[in-house]
Amino acid sequence: MLADAHRREWGFVLAATVRVTGDLDLAEECAQDAFARALVRWPVDGVPRSPGAWLTTVARNRAVDLLRREAGLRSRLPLLVQDEPAADPEHHEIQDDRLRLVFTCCHPALAVEAQVALTLRLLCGTSTAEVARAFLVSEPTMAARITRAKRKIAHARIPYRVPAGPELPERVDAVLAVVHLLFTTGHTAPSGEALVRDELLDRATQLARMLHALLPTPEVSGLLALVLLHDARRATRTDEHGRLLLLSEQDRSRWDRAVVDEALALVRRALVAGPPGRYALQAAIAAVHTDAASWEQTDWGEIAALYGLLEQRWPSPVVALNRAVAVGLSTGPQAGLDLLDRLGGEPALATYPYLPAARADLLRRLGRDAEARTAYEDAILLTENDAERAFLTARVRALPG
Amino acid sequence: MSQYLVLIYGEEKAYAEGGQDLMDEVMRGHDAFGTTYADKVLGGNALQGADTATSVRRDAGGGFTVTDGPFLETKEAVGGYYLVEAADLDDAIGMAKAIPSPGGGLEVRPVMVFA
Known part of the structure; x- marks a missing residue:
């Protein structure tokens, strides 16, 4: 129950607490305290009707407490720039501040890898250790990256604000790029054993849903549709041994139809709204695949x-x-x-395994088996994913001769 | 309000090749910038070319070495700067976009505040 609340409410609680603290680190500390308190209280008192509001109130009260007690003692970073200073936090209506938080985390003045790390950490509550594992760097490296980004937010005064006017589309693109990067990283893990990093995919889906709920523009619809269409096929991408299954081998009856239908409606909305954006087009491609009864009929x-x-x-x-x-x-x-x-x-x-893999397949279909073999072998050398390597090796074995 | 230093980087070659026309256009751009942001520009100057720069470095013996040329040899050199006042980084970036920088770009640096 609490793990569930953590996954669903972390970003909401943190974003609302930042409004009171004006300080990302302090807000994180207070949000963590609130979840720790829930661990003690909820089994006794029962789960509150609105867990997010309960957690936010506890986190904010803790923040007020700490700010009073430690006034002047802590040497803190400069406060975040906010439009209107938070009103009396004890009586302040709890707003959904997650959009502010996501635009701050995905500010183009931060390096892309820092944007991704901050988004996972602050909006999804992913631990630094997990973020480090997802991006194949050591934990101290990731911790340093996150600290550096937070310092830049404070010192360069990156505002805690949803951008307005002509700036907005450009900034939304930056946010979508981060969610898309999380999604592609989760979709095909660059190396390691598991083809799919479920955790990252879940986070990307969750972020896309959140963005769409708070900012339903056509391009956001496009990205959500893209993420959902791949998500609907997730269970069929590998067999029970973790072997990669091509789209042509997947059991289409096991695709999640409810998710597919939701995504198709989003694609349609994104496509009729004007010239389609890049995510809407990619979603449209995925939709054509999903529409086909079989690989052959695509x-x-x-x-x-x-x-x-x-x-x-x-x-x-x-x-x-x-x-x-x-x-x-x-x-x-x-x-x-x-x-x-x-x-x-x-x-x-040059080091992209899908180029020789695609070449190999075309050569095989042209009956140029020797060249196909060489191309498959090139692809095997380049891929870092065990499931893909197994697939390519099986293809070489299936060649005549 | 915070202060930011906006460093203007450009290729000196581009100015040399652009001639008087480019110079006039850039100057008009600076005039327009100065008018639009009159109350937010705290200062600023154009600099003589990088070939007039002199670098002063501490040497290992505790003395100084004085050499001809800019501190860092790059294709784009600092050609000028503004010191501006802005509400936040977005505000400062918005101002920077209005500063002419043909064939180059701008670096926005927050000024450190000592409490």
């Missing part, structure tokens, strides 16, 4: 066209690679290979 022409749109406005080697794969499936393997060959010298893809 509308690859539509997918190639959507990747084409994506490539026009947001060109990237990875998008070009995906378009080549879709063209290979709609027009034919030679057409796909022609597009892929143009990417051969792309430095950004």
Whole structure:
């Protein structure tokens, strides 16, 4: 129960407490105290009707207490810049301040890796040790990164505020980029044993839902749809031994239909609202996959066209690679290979295992088995994911000769 | 309100190649900036070129070494600065965007406050 409350309420409690303390560290300390107090009180008194409000009140009272007792004693960072100073905290209505918090954490004046770390830590309550594990750095390194970011917020006076006017779309993009990065990191763990880091995916989904509830713009709908569409397929991405299953091998009857339907409605909303953004387009691609009764019946022409749109406005080697794969499936393997060959010298893809893996598949379908074997072997050398390595190795074994 | 130093970085070559036209355009930009933010600009200056810079470093023996050239050799050199007053970093960044910096950019640094 408390773990559940922690997952759902941490960001809310912390964001509301920051409004009183004007100090991220102190707010974290008080929010932690509130959860510790709940651990003692709730089994005795029962779970309060509104756990978030209960926890926030306790955290804020603790903050007021500490601020009174230690006035002048603590050497603290400069206070966060806020629009209106928090009113008397004991009688102050508890607002949902999570949007302020997320815009502060994802401020472009902070390094992207610091934005991601702060968002996980402050909005999701993820421990520094867990954040460090997710991004493959040591705990002291991650702790130093978080401390440095908090110092910059205080000293450079990054405001605790939802940006307004022309600034807003740009800043929303920065927030979405952080959530998307969490999602992609969780979706395919860059290395290690488990293909999916469920924890990160859950956090990304939760953040996307929160953003959408508080700021339902088309591009936020697009990102939430994208995250949900992949989430709906999560259980079918690996078999019981953790082996990666291709989209063509997944059991489509096990996709979570309720989640898919929710996501499809969001995609439609994002697409009719005007020229689609990058996440809406990616969600549309995922939606075409989800719509198909089988891999064979997938509308690859539509997918190639959507990747084409994506490539026009947001060109990237990875998008070009995906378009080549879709063209290979709609027009034919030679057409796909022609597009892929143009990417051969792309430095950004030099260590990207999916390039040789895609090449290998096209070569195999063209019957050029020897070249396919070499390309599979290149991909095996590059992948750091055990499940993917096992998949590629099986493909090499299946080649004739 | 806080103070920020906005350092203007640019490629001196771009100014040399741009000639009088570019210079006039940049000066008009600075005039406009100064008018728009008259009560928030505390000071500022353009600097002579980096080829006029002199670096003074402490040496191992406790003395000084004086050398020709800027402290850091970079393609873009500091060509000027403003000291501005802003409510927060977003406000300061908003002001910085209004400062001309053809072929270069701006660095916004909060001024340290000693309590």
